[in-house]
Amino acid sequence: MEHPDHPNTAGPAKKGPGGALLRGLARxxxxxxxxxxxxxxxxxxTFAPGAAASVGFLGEVFVAALKAVAPVLVLVLVMASIAGHRQGEQTHIRxxxxxxxxGTFSAxxxxxxxxTLFPSRLVLATEGAAPTPPGGIAEVLKSLALSLVDSPVNALLHGNYIGLLAWAVxxxxxxxxxxxxxxxxxADLSAxxxxxxxxxxxxxxLGIFGLxxxxxxxxxxxVLLDYLHLLAVLLGCMAFVALVMNPFIVWWQIRRNPYPLTLTCLRESGITAFFTRSSAANIPVNLQLCERLKLHEETYSVAIPLGATINMAGAAITITVLTLAAVHTLGIQVDLPSSLLLSVVASICACGASGVAGGSLLLIPLACALFGIPNAVAMQVVGVGFIIGILQDSAETALNSSTDILFTAAACEAQGDLPDPVV
Incomplete structure (x- = not known):
């Protein structure tokens, strides 16, 4: 029998306004x-600067957690993607x-x-983490080669993302x-x-609240003006790719006005992807649109899931813009060959972006490593990415997902697989 002086600790917790508020936020x-x-x-x-300074540690904890998980994620995610590739799959959708x-490299x-035209600069804590900027493309390539042959244990311990990428491949x-x-x-480890x-x-x-x-x-x-400028550059790049660069690539394939097909894909796929913020979650929408466009099922049933994994123009833009924001903030000079190399690395990083909201942000340190930017500074840039991620990630996913079906339809028509234009 339960003693009357001792409460029943197994019973339901008392409900109060604080608990109800937390449950409401969780939903x-x-x-x-x-x-x-x-x-x-x-x-x-604004109203209590002293208290705001004291809660800044929440942001530090969040950034530290990202720093802890990002290196292992890059190693396992890319390794699992390559290991799970099915032989002969590429030949059907070359x-x-x-x-x-x-499209990803162009983005x-x-x-x-x-x-370069509209450089962004951020407020970053760089004390004790001075960058080692390269002197030019020769030094970049030399540093790249040394990073590639680093041991996997050392690469994990010191956040050498180039070395991790090499070991993953x-x-x-x-x-x-x-x-x-x-x-x-x-595959299970990756999951x-x-x-x-x-x-x-x-x-x-909580992390963004503290940051x-x-x-x-x-x-x-x-600082808010810096964030707005960075967001404007990101969204401007994505809009340019969606409305200018992608239509040009489609025109190069089908040699007719690309905008009816482009706008159809943006309307039918991009809008839903903007709100789901997941290319994987938008796959059923794209498959249904492919069926309505009368594309061949043997083609789109492979191309659309594959595109949700590797067709990441929006992620390439995010990685490049935020990396160059760190470069400009630290005053590192970037020559043309180094910029081209960054585009290649950003494209590769984008293809390995994690399938979760904000996944592309975790690959920014890999691109920052090209310019000798320490991991501690690069992860602060990742934190900034999460602050503007409400719009950035939605626009990025909309561009990625709509481009999957746009390029699939354009390639089908260019190959003469369809008797009539798809739109």
Whole structure:
């Protein structure tokens, strides 16, 4: 019998207004939670700067968590992607795959040009983390070669993303010849890490609350102008790619007015992807649109899921713009060959972007490593990316997903697989 002086600890917890508020916040989507954290951080820094400075540690914890998970994520994600590749899959969709690669690389080039014309600068803490800027393309290539042959343990410990990428490619190619059970183990490990990343990103509302409150308390409201400028460059690049660069690539394929098809894909696929913020979640929408456009099922059933994985023009723009924002902030001079190399690296990084909201941001340190930017500084840039991610990630996903079906339809028509134009 339960003693009357001791409460029943197994019973339901008392319900109060605080608990109801927390449960209500938990039921909101991540975007809404981040928006609340952003507004709360600005309000706290405005009305109670002292308290805002004290909660800045929440942002530091969030950035530290990202720093901890990002290196392992890059290694396992790329390795699993290569190991899980099915032999002969590429031959069925080679023209579409080529369009995916051209589109992603072109988007990175657009981002380089835009960042050069409208350079963004950020407020970053660089004490004790001085960059080692390269003297030119020769030094960049030398540093790249040395990073490639780094040991995997050292690469993990010091955040050498170039070395991790090299080991991921080598191990992934090796596992392609392994037993199916071994490849499944790698796939399961990748899925487990992706789930861990989702949990870390679930802390983004608190992290952004701390980052915004602490930064505004220390540097003032001018920081918001830097964020707006950066966001404008990002969205401007994505709009240019969606409305100018992609239509040009489609015209090069089908030799007729590309805008009816382009606008159809943006309307039918891009709008839903903007709100789902997941290319993978938008695959059913794209498959349904392919059926309505009367594309061949044998082609689009492979091309659309593959595009959701590797066709990442929006991610290439995000990685390039934010990397160059760090470069300009630190006063590093970038020559033309280094910019072209950045476009290549950003394209490769984009193809390996994690399939979770904000996944492309976690690959920014890999691109920053080209310019000798320390991991501690690069992860601050990732934190800035999460602050503007409410619009950035939605626009990025809309561009990625709509381009999947746009290039698939264009390639089908260019090959003469269809008796009539698709639109």
């Amino acid at each position: 909101l989507g991540l975007v809404t939670q981040i928006l609340i954290g952003l507004v709360a951080g600005i309000a706290l820094a 023209p579409i795959l080529m369009l995916y690669l051209i 990175a080039l657009v981002a380089v040009v835009a960042s 080598v191990l992934g190619l090796g596992f392609r010849q392994a037993a199916p059970s071994s490849r499944q183990m790698i 487990a890490l992706t789930g861990l990343v989702k949990r870390v990103i679930g802390l983004a509302p 915004v409150a602490g930064t505004l308390a220390e540097f003032g409201p001018r």
